[in-house]
Structure formats: structure tokens, C-alpha cells
Amino acid sequence: MQSDYDVIVVGAGPGGSWAAKTAAEKGAQVLLLEKDREVGVPVRCGEAIGTASLRAVCEPEPLPRGIANGISGAVLVAPNGREVVLDWGQEVGAILDRKVFDYELSLMAAAQGVEIRTKAYVYDVIRNGANGNGSISGVRVQHLGKNYDVRAKIVIGADGIESRVGRFAGLRTFTKLKDMESCMQVTLANVTNIDRRYIYLLFGREVAPGGYLWIFPKSETVANVGIGISGEYARHKSAQRYLQEFIDRRFPKAAAVYTVVGGVTCAPTLEKIVADGVMLVGDAAHQINPMSGGGIVTAMLAGKIAGRVAAAAIARDDFSSQSLEPYAQEWHAAQGKNHERLYKIKQAVYKFTDDELNRTAEAVLAKKPEERTLINVFKAALIRHPSLIFDVLKVFMS
Numbered sequence: 001m002q003s004d005y006d007v008i009v010v011g012a013g014p015g016g017s018w019a020a021k022t023a024a025e026k027g028a029q030v031l032l033l034e035k036d037r038e039v040g041v042p043v044r045c046g047e048a049i050g051t052a053s054l055r056a057v058c059e060p061e062p063l064p065r066g067i068a069n070g071i072s073g074a075v076l077v078a079p080n081g082r083e084v085v086l087d088w089g090q091e092v093g094a095i096l097d098r099k100v101f102d103y104e105l106s107l108m109a110a111a112q113g114v115e116i117r118t119k120a121y122v123y124d125v126i127r128n129g130a131n132g133n134g135s136i137s138g139v140r141v142q143h144l145g146k147n148y149d150v151r152a153k154i155v156i157g158a159d160g161i162e163s164r165v166g167r168f169a170g171l172r173t174f175t176k177l178k179d180m181e182s183c184m185q186v187t188l189a190n191v192t193n194i195d196r197r198y199i200y201l202l203f204g205r206e207v208a209p210g211g212y213l214w215i216f217p218k219s220e221t222v223a224n225v226g227i228g229i230s231g232e233y234a235r236h237k238s239a240q241r242y243l244q245e246f247i248d249r250r251f252p253k254a255a256a257v258y259t260v261v262g263g264v265t266c267a268p269t270l271e272k273i274v275a276d277g278v279m280l281v282g283d284a285a286h287q288i289n290p291m292s293g294g295g296i297v298t299a300m301l302a303g304k305i306a307g308r309v310a311a312a313a314i315a316r317d318d319f320s321s322q323s324l325e326p327y328a329q330e331w332h333a334a335q336g337k338n339h340e341r342l343y344k345i346k347q348a349v350y351k352f353t354d355d356e357l358n359r360t361a362e363a364v365l366a367k368k369p370e371e372r373t374l375i376n377v378f379k380a381a382l383i384r385h386p387s388l389i390f391d392v393l394k395v396f397m398s
């Protein structure tokens with residue numbers, strides 16, 4: 001490890017690897033630091049992605065390997081058990097094998113000249129100024145039992161939901177309890193009666209209050225089965241209890257081969273995601289889709305924009321927050337604005353009673369199968385909230 005780089009990226013998740021790769025591609029000298037011993041492990045994710053958005057962010061790269069199963073539709077299950085099947089007739093999504101996927105992304109970064117260190121825990125930042133209270137100019141990292149000070153013109157915090165880089169930089173990273181989804185997931189073997197072409201999303205107060213329960217098939221007999229509920233509801237009954245009760249009912253013979261517990265911030269992007277010499281990317285910046293809780297591809301998109309803007313700032317020799325601000329603006333135009341709309345829609349949808357959800361399912365089932373589209377589901381659900389229909393249309397049209 002050298003003592004000086006153009007860019008240091010903290011965290012080798014999808015956001016970090018993609019930021020590092022893009023900055024290196026554009027000529028910056030980049031160090032990527034990951035606290036765990038292996039990129040991609042442990043997995044804390046349902047592993048579902050939309051293939052079109054993944055392709056868009058990888059273009060013109062080949063798609064990274066690590067796709068376990070192709071998905072061509074979704075089964076939405078109402079509280080009364082009625083199922084609405086949305087079938088796109090072609091592959092529109094996938095369930096990843098994130099161990100392989102994340103690892104592959106880091107190899108793609110390495111191929112562009114990014115230097116990578118694992119078992120490298122960033123425990124503090126270095127600041128400019130005689131009193132150590134100026135802008136950030138590097139990180140303090142513990143690597144294989146030794147502490148190092150490593151300087152950089154720009155530090156990119158891609159250190160996930162528990163991001164410390166943001167707080168070190170004095171950015172407001174606070175999340176309201178209601179916006180913090182409490183998640184639990186198990187990978188189950190020996191699941192029966194699922195169609196591997198579809199993801200299953202189950203709604204209702206008894207199943208997943210203020211959130212949803214998912215079944216994401218990785219094969220005919222293996223699936224990620226998980227739940228995300230608002231922190232407010234989790235105070236009364238834990239996500240684990242809701243999930244276990246469901247598994248006991250639906251998959252009594254299944255074996256749990258992997259367990260994940262974690263939080264997801266389902267809120268709009270942080271107000272400020274840049275500071276002098278610092279950028280935040282992915283979960284660290286709250287760039288998760290607040291409706292679905294999906295953050296893999298959005299982290300990569302943000303990483304791609306951040307890496308490009310960082311390299312341009314290096315070329316200009318200006319690492320001030322103004323110089324890095326185009327990253328925040330581009331992100332906002334590309335996804336941030338949509339996330340604000342989705343957040344408003346989510347707030348309305350998650351307040352629905354079971355009766356309203358059942359009525360929505362019946363309204364969609366009354367339509368011809370070819371008219372049962374996601375946009376029509378939202379329109380049926382929000383019939384009593386006409387102002388939100390415009391937000392739905394804008395999200396789907398953008």
C-alpha cells in the first residue's frame with residue numbers, strides 16, 4: 001500500500017467497486033479498502049435485481065457473472081391469499097449469487113488498475129489543518145494487525161448502511177425509525193410449490209405490517225425467503241417472529257441454510273452526499289429504492305457517477321464540495337427525484353388496511369390478464385389518492 005492516492009474508496013460492495021472502477025478507468029489512481037476478508041462475503045441481501053437497469057449501468061461492459069436464476073414475473077399475494085400474477089413473458093429480472101457477483105465487480109475494478117486490500121478496516125479519517133479540524137485528506141486503516149495513515153485527494157464512502165465516513169465528514173446521516181426497515185431473511189432448501197420464474201411478494205398486517213414478505217427463488221427448490229417491516233412495527237413484534245411463523249406455515253419441511261439480519265433505510269437520499277474531499281455512495285448515502293428496498297443497482301449507478309465526477313475533479317485539481325456537487329445533481333436527476341416520489345407513494349401504500357389491499361387485488365383481477373401490469377396495480381391501489389397517480393406515472397415514464 002502506498003501512502004498517497006488520488007481516490008480512496010471505503011467498502012467493496014457494488015457501489016464501492018463500481019465507483020473505484022469508474023474513477024480508475026478515467027485516469028485516477030485508486031485504492032479500494034474492504035474490512036472483510038473476502039469481497040462479497042457475508043451476503044446481506046435478497047439478491048433480486050432488474051436486468052434492464054443492471055444492463056444500463058454496465059453498458060458497454062459485459063454483465064458480471066453471478067446470476068442464479070432468471071425472473072419473468074411477480075406474484076402479488078393479498079392479505080386474503082388472493083394472488084395477482086404479473087407475467088412479462090420474458091426475463092426482466094434475476095436472483096443473483098451475490099458472493100460471485102460482488103467478487104466479479106471487484107475483479108472488473110482490479111482490471112482497470114484499482115489496488116484492493118481486504119481485511120482493511122477504516123477506523124478514522126485524516127484531516128487537513130494544524131489542529132486536525134480541516135477537510136478530510138485520507139483515512140486511517142487497520143490492515144492485518146497494523147495501522148496505516150493513507151492520504152487521498154478524495155475519499156469515497158461506500159461503506160454501507162453503517163457508514164462512518166459520512167459521520168466523519170459531518171454529513172447528516174440520521175434515519176427516522178419509521179424509515180428504517182427491519183429485515184430478516186433465510187435461504188431455504190427443500191422449498192416446494194413455487195414457480196422459479198416468479199418472485200412472490202406478500203402483503204398484509206398479519207404477514208408483514210408496514211412492509212412485505214418475499215420469496216425469491218434461486219432454483220426449483222432453493223429460495224431466499226425474507227421480510228422487511230418498518231421499525232415502528234418491529235417494536236411490537238420482531239421481523240424474525242413474523243418470518244418464522246410464515247415459514248412454519250408455508251414451508252414446514254424446508255431447511256434454513258443461511259440467515260441474514262439487517263436494516264434497510266427506505267427513505268429519500270440524504271440531503272447532502274458530498275463535502276470537501278468526500279463523496280457518499282450507495283447505502284451510505286441512502287440511495288436505496290424506498291419502495292422496494294432494492295439498492296444493488298442504484299449503488300452501482302451512484303458509484304459510476306461518483307467515480308466519473310471524482311476523476312474529473314482530480315484532473316481539475318479541485319476537490320472542494322462545489323467541485324464534487326455535479327455528482328449529487330446527476331444522481332438526483334437519474335434516480336434521486338424518483339426515490340422522492342416512490343417514498344411518497346410508499347407512505348400511502350403502507351398505511352392501507354387489509355381490506356383496501358384485498359380490494360386492490362380484486363380490482364386488478366377483474367382486468368384482462370394482459371392489462372394486469374405493475375402500473376395498473378398502483379393505479380388501482382391509489383384510486384383514492386389521485387395526486388399520487390401523477391407520481392406513479394412519472395416514475396414509470398422516466
Ligand SMILES: Cc1cc2nc3c(=O)[nH]c(=O)nc-3n(C[C@H](O)[C@H](O)[C@H](O)COP(=O)(O)OP(=O)(O)OC[C@H]3O[C@@H](n4cnc5c(N)ncnc54)[C@H](O)[C@@H]3O)c2cc1C
Nearest residue numbers: 011013014015035046047048122160262282283294295296
Ligand atoms: C435483508 C436484506 C435484503 C435485501 N435485498 C435486496 C434485494 O433483493 N435487491 C437489492 O437490490 N437490494 C437488496 N438489499 C439492499 C442491498 O443489499 C444494498 O442496497 C446494497 O448491498 C448496497 O450496496 P453498497 O455497495 O452501498 O453497500 P454494501 O453492499 O453494504 O457494501 C458496503 C461494504 O463496505 C464495507 N465496510 C463497511 N465499513 C467499512 C470500514 N469501516 N472499512 C472498510 N470497509 C467497510 C462492508 O464490509 C461492505 O463490504 C437488501 C438488504 C438487506 C439487509
